[in-house]
Amino acid sequence: MGVLPFFLFSGMFLIAPAIILAYRSLEGPDGTLTLDNYRALTSDTVVAAYSMSVRISLTTAVLGGVIGFFLAWAVSMGGLPGPFRSGLTTFSGVASNFAGVPLAAAFIFTLGRVGVVTALFELIGVDLYGSGFTIYSYWGLSLIYLFFQIPLMVLVMLPALDGLKRDWREAAENLGATPGQYWRRVALPVLLPSILGTMILLFGNAFGAHATAYALTGGLLPLATLLIGQQISGDVLNNPGLGYAVAMGMVFIMALSIFLYSVLQRRSERWLG
């Protein structure tokens, strides 16, 4: 009986909203069941939004994953003073949650047209905006997303790095392996599922992000989440059914990335558990 409220509540506020979108996405203008809305996903607006979302998510997943991994390595195995690790852990908790409006604002003050760093570049004679850079772009948004992507990678990788057993390194060294060989042949293969899985998690994390991009551009950048937002406020696609299909496509991609993440995470537990 104790679980009944949970199922009821989740049904009302998580599952039913998803189901109604799924149902509407299959409904034609005349109310009959059809796949036309999904066929219409190939329209230029939708493809542009999805491809921008995918590019930004891929970029920040790979960059955030690599940088986050090295950062986690630096504080767990780099021989730095102890406080660095707990400091970075707490900071990562903060930064991974510091998304949305304040984050967008912080980067506008840094790299916006009148941002501090933009001004510093001008001092040394580099005109960032004159040379085509803008924070309201693919690279600009990617740079901003890294602020929460890197910390998320750090938070997931730290425990994984701790799972590397000392015995493995010693065994490798006793057999004459160099540190490079140990990393290439032992540590990285063991860590790979976890690294890949977390990068996929980062991909989903960026893909579903709406608030930061909205606060930055007010919805002007072609992004899947922003497109859905515009579709809520007014039918910008001139086709309500297509809006539902765009939303479902998003759910599909998110579900796929969470699924792959959990499969890879489970696999990595074989060694690191």
Place this chain on the structure above:
Amino acid sequence: MTISTAPIPVTTDTEPTAVPAKRNRFWAWVIIAFTALYFLVPLGATFWWSLRAEADKLGFEAYRRLFDDANFWPSFTESVINAIAAIFLSLLIIVPTAYWVTLRLPKLRPVVEFITLLPFVIPAVVLVFGLIRLYGRPPLLLTATYDSSRVLLVCAYAALSFPYMFRSVDNGLRAMDVRSLTEAAQSLGAGWPTILRRVIFPNLRVALLSGALLTFAIVIGELTIALFMAQQTFGPYMANLTRSKVYEPSAMAIVAFALTWAAMGTIALITRPGKRG
């Protein structure tokens, strides 16, 4: 919604071996220096802006203007109340569920875990889309008035907190021997309400508090759902401010960062190994 993780304390038992340690340390410093630059420059730049509201001198004028803004406190208080309501709603639902799943219905665990992950699968913007379409017209009309929309918003926030709340409570339950505690309480004649209130809840204090603080950090400045439900909460307020003012947004970003830091710092403090319970 952005996926986030509470800082989970881990004990270090892997000390680096002596020989390559020096080279490692060099590269570790290089990595730390570059990433610190990336993370600290935006914060520093924002702080710098926030001190420049008065011409020709540095000061806290931007903060004064922010706190004096007619909409700051109302929207902030409204978000705090929403967050507290969502936290209690979430606790009320998740604690019994996690408890039952651990003790009596382990078969349901995969289903419950799957459902608590749904907020990651359904992005906030899609969730609010569905909520508006579902509750925006009869027979389930909930978006008719500001207050009924607010109820819907709080319910959505509670649902968004499920992944964090469930994991936090579940970890807390695993850390204690639920079965023995329950049986001991039962043999002393305690009923279920008493067991939950006097045995389980006190043992879960740290887990509940971390889940609550994390939920608070996420909900307090939430923009997407509040925006499309036309709620005058802190998130939409901050978005408006960013568009309409010059210096106040920098003060606002610093305040928001400090708030997040306070929530996360408290979690780190209370979950530190050795301070459990």
